[in-house]
Amino acid sequence: MTDREETIVKQQDITTRKAIWADATVSTDDTVTFDSLSSITFSAVCARDDGTEMNHTVLNNVITITELAVANVEVEIFVNGLPAA
Numbered sequence: 001m002t003d004r005e006e007t008i009v010k011q012q013d014i015t016t017r018k019a020i021w022a023d024a025t026v027s028t029d030d031t032v033t034f035d036s037l038s039s040i041t042f043s044a045v046c047a048r049d050d051g052t053e054m055n056h057t058v059l060n061n062v063i064t065i066t067e068l069a070v071a072n073v074e075v076e077i078f079v080n081g082l083p084a085a
Contacts, residue, residue: 001029001030001031001064002027002030002031003030003031003032003033004024004025004026004030004031004032005024006022006023006024006032006034006077007022007023007024008020008021008022009021009022009023009076011036016082016083017041017080017081017082017083018036018037018080018081018082018083019078019079019080020034020036020037020077020078020079020080021076021077021078022034022076022077022078022079023048023074023075023076023077024074024075024077025072025073025074025075026045026054026065026070026072026073026075027065027070027071027072027073028065028066028067028068028069028070028071029064029065029066030064030065031062031063031064031065032062032063032065032077033061033062034061034062034063034079034081035061035084036083036084037061037079037081037082037083037084038060038061038081038082038083038084038085039060039061039081039082040058040060040061040063040079040080040081041080041081041082042078042079042080042081043056043058043063043077043078043079043080044077044078044079045063045065045075045076045077046075046076047073047074047075048073048074048075048076049073049074054067054070054073054075055067055068061081061084063077063079
């Protein structure tokens with residue numbers, strides 16, 4: 001398991017919420033940590049090549065890729081959540 005670096009594509013700060021669009025390259029069991037959020041309330045992870053949604057879990061501000069047999073796939077990630085203090 002590796003914590004992968006995400007590239008923030010767009011970020012929108014709202015008084016009580018934050019929306020982030022990011023790109024990353026991930027494999028099964030990798031994590032992506034969004035340090036500017038304290039918790040994620042909505043997330044979507046899609047493969048860049050064909051738009052297929054990838055299975056993932058969320059714990060606080062960390063997304064874990066749970067899609068089977070994924071190795072170094074470029075993905076687009078959208079998250080919405082509560083800003084970190």
